[in-house]
Amino acid sequence: MRENDPVTSATRQPETPTAAVPPRLIATDLDGTLLRDDKSVSPRTVAALAAAEEAGIEVFFVTGRPARWMDVVSDHVHGHGLAICGNGAAVVDLHGGPGAHRFVKIRELARENALDAVRLLRKAAPGTVYAIEQTYGFHQEPAYPKLHVEVPDNLLPAEQLLAAGGPGGDEPVLKILAYHPALDPDAFLTLARLAVGERATVTRSSPSALLELSGPGVSKASTLALCCAERGISPAEVVAFGDMPNDVEMLTWAGRSYAMGNAHPTVVAAASGRTDANNEDGVAAVIERLLAERV
Numbered sequence: 001m002r003e004n005d006p007v008t009s010a011t012r013q014p015e016t017p018t019a020a021v022p023p024r025l026i027a028t029d030l031d032g033t034l035l036r037d038d039k040s041v042s043p044r045t046v047a048a049l050a051a052a053e054e055a056g057i058e059v060f061f062v063t064g065r066p067a068r069w070m071d072v073v074s075d076h077v078h079g080h081g082l083a084i085c086g087n088g089a090a091v092v093d094l095h096g097g098p099g100a101h102r103f104v105k106i107r108e109l110a111r112e113n114a115l116d117a118v119r120l121l122r123k124a125a126p127g128t129v130y131a132i133e134q135t136y137g138f139h140q141e142p143a144y145p146k147l148h149v150e151v152p153d154n155l156l157p158a159e160q161l162l163a164a165g166g167p168g169g170d171e172p173v174l175k176i177l178a179y180h181p182a183l184d185p186d187a188f189l190t191l192a193r194l195a196v197g198e199r200a201t202v203t204r205s206s207p208s209a210l211l212e213l214s215g216p217g218v219s220k221a222s223t224l225a226l227c228c229a230e231r232g233i234s235p236a237e238v239v240a241f242g243d244m245p246n247d248v249e250m251l252t253w254a255g256r257s258y259a260m261g262n263a264h265p266t267v268v269a270a271a272s273g274r275t276d277a278n279n280e281d282g283v284a285a286v287i288e289r290l291l292a293e294r295v
Helices: 030-034 042-052 065-070 111-124 158-162 185-199 222-231 245-253 265-270 280-293
Strands: 025-028 057-060 082-085 088-093 104-106 131-133 138-140 174-178 203-204 210-214 236-241 257-258
Touching: 025 030, 025 222, 030 236, 030 280, 042 057, 042 280, 057 222, 065 082, 065 088, 082 104, 082 222, 111 158, 111 174, 111 185, 111 280, 131 158, 185 210, 222 236, 222 245, 236 245, 236 280, 245 257, 245 265, 257 265, 257 280
Parallel strands: 025 057, 025 236, 057 082, 236 257
Antiparallel strands: 082 088, 088 104, 131 138, 131 174, 174 210, 203 210
16 A cells, blocks of 8 residues: 555644543654664563563554564563554554565655655755665665675666666655765754755755655654554654754654653754653653553
8 A cells, every 4th residue: 555645643632631631552763762772672671561461551663663573572572562663654563573564554755756865865965865765675786885784686876776677667666865974963954955845855864964864744643643543543643762963853743752861953943851761771761650540
């Protein structure tokens, strides 16, 4: 299922007294949030996630990672087994395990939008290099640095990778990765948003000047809103966790939200609360408190 319609409900509902509403869904980012810096899930966090599901609270992993990188949490899938990947570009059923996941919903970046974004950002920030994330494929330009653990399927200029009949064929484009070797990460993000405009959603989750471009209106928040609407879950019944700018919209949308102790300043400003850092099991600490409130 491909879908890329804007979701107008992904805004905070300030009139709702959210603190008194029992949670029905926990939405948590992975890197820098649920995962420790060594990419492990601590025993305390494993126990907290299982306890939440046992209590009838759904847990959604909401990440910028592609589906093929979800093996870090594949052993901790409970209940529905769904995850939101690629900053909202895909909803994935993880029950099959690594390499056997199933795409439930796809919100792709149209190739014409992607080509426009590449052209405009090259002009605004000379020296920008690109990689292309598709549902299964990964392609990059020759000058794109070795930022990822995998070998790309193709090494070609982005314009060739995104052209009709290019290497990816009809496979949907989920996001573009744009890297600049010299710019400050936050300055690069601001510049790119101004340059690209409404052709794509631009965000970042890396400490380096690495941006992520998705379809217009596609974000963790908008796809989470779709998933919650399908379940009859309101924003007031959602608790969200995050640490980087790609989490801001989700934290603003959720009724209760927590910035990690290691979070970016924009995340701290967006969240309604704070918790401990990822290496200190900040997500688990909040889940334990939420479950204690239900007793």
